[in-house]
Amino acid sequence: MENKITFNITKEDEGMKIKEFLKLKNNFSSRFCRASALAKNIFANNKVIKLNYVLKAGDVIEVKLNKEESQDIEPENIPLKVAYEDSDIIVLNKPPFIVVHPTKNYPYGTLANGLLYYFKEKGENCIVRLVSRLDMNTSGLIIVAKNQFSHMSLQRDMNKEEFKKQYLAIVHGKMEADFGTIDLPIYKEEDEPIKRIIDDRGQRSITHYKVIETYSNAQLLKLTLETGRTHQIRVHLSHLGCPIFGDSLYGELEDQYIKRQALHAFSLSFPHPRDGRIINIEAELPADMSELLEKLRG
Template identity: 60%
Template sequence: MDSKLSFFVEKQYEGHKIKDYLKGVQGFSTRFVRGAAFDNRLFVNGEIVRLSYKLKHGDKIEIEVTKNESQNVEPEKMDIDVVYEDVDVIVVNKSPGMVVHPTKSYQSGTLSNGLIYYFREKGENCIVRLVNRLDMDTSGLVLIAKNQFSHMALARDMIKESFKKEYIAIVHGCLKPESGTIDKPIYREEGGSLKRTIDDRGQKSITHYEVIEKYEGGEMVRLALETGRTHQIRVHLSSMGNPIYGDSLYGIEEKEYINRQALHAYRLQFPHPRTGKIIDIETELPNDMKELVSKLKK
């Protein structure tokens, strides 16, 4: 794919200001449009133009999406499981025990540190723009935008039905009914606690679920998020009386079974920011969750 976006102006938009066309017709954010003009990355028929430029029928608009950027994240060499990549996006399969972005407690060893190294090794001047995040001990697919345009487009499209985030969890007990929707508000407890609770003061939170396999001591459940609250799946399942195996925050620590919560972001589907083509990616369960299933089957 080219690093430039390009459009030909149709007759009905002749006389419109380019800024109105880019925002109203192409759906670009004000921030993206202004940034492209400010950085001299906005062209019509090969010439740099201002946002006040009035369009003519047949004009070729081009926007250069790549630009020089920096981020206060140290590059670190590490194994990264890249499952999809092009000029606009990259999807990685995150291992459990890895934080996605540096924090006060985790200054290094994060997925972002590894990605910055990966980009620099390839000669790409990208920064890490996370489209979705996973808890440190949740494994699975993380989507990263490689430029401002793709981050804007993906953030805009997250409300579309074609954007899906699906998970596999292994839980205690038996969910009743075996499929359904959990619609309970999630609230962050005061005092700086990481823990979330079900509380009417919280944000609306919706999780769809379906039991896909039964064991003597629990079930494997497929879940789809309609909203994306912190710890949403963990809080919702715990509230049903079915905490995830190994979830020490919302259940109990169970090192004899697994060393973290048995939760994996196994599927990610999204419309490509440039083409609109549906990208649908799935990964298999990680080894520690496969081992947990084997233990429960015994």
């Protein structure tokens, strides 16, 4: 199925160059405009046009999104939990213990390997364009763009108020208040390959939290990211003396409770790249975190 965006040009837009129309009125990036023009994917009245084309009232402009693409990732038949999908995006509910994208240490068995197989089986010519990522042992929702246009749009909109990423975390101890904002800079030292610290040299990092349940010496928190630094939630909570259960990097390895950090990306809200309508998706708590909560409640 051909995937495209169509515009009907009115008197208001007459006289504009197509490049200006796409960039100024529709927030297309310069890179996307150039790539679409080079691929001969921009049409006026069914004829290929260049970026200097001057619009006329009544023109029907089409920007085709289909193009041949490939990625150096081996497709693998890995079960996927699809939380939402359309022609532009797919949202996956990632289980814990799986890497999102191939690395030197994990060249196979990743979410991206499974997704390329999934696209191939459906006959969709897509590569994996990650809009969000999660640590290997964090579960929950991840957005993947199916084409360059949707990737461009989602990346552009990530700082908008309508774009919300929310997490559930089970932590040791108790927060000072039932809700609040953590505004502490996160820094990566040069000789430290993975771990982050709170340091004034770091980037400003903002996490909003709300206590959902309280136990004898633990809490279930809902966290909303305003910024998206690496390990942000884990670093912030550990620094405040409330490390996440099972977080061996910023707390302790606790196999008696859970075999990974008790952190789950449970909710996503974002403007759809094509029409701006707000997409709301939630993923239920995975079994290992539910079992931990039952232990704490008991």
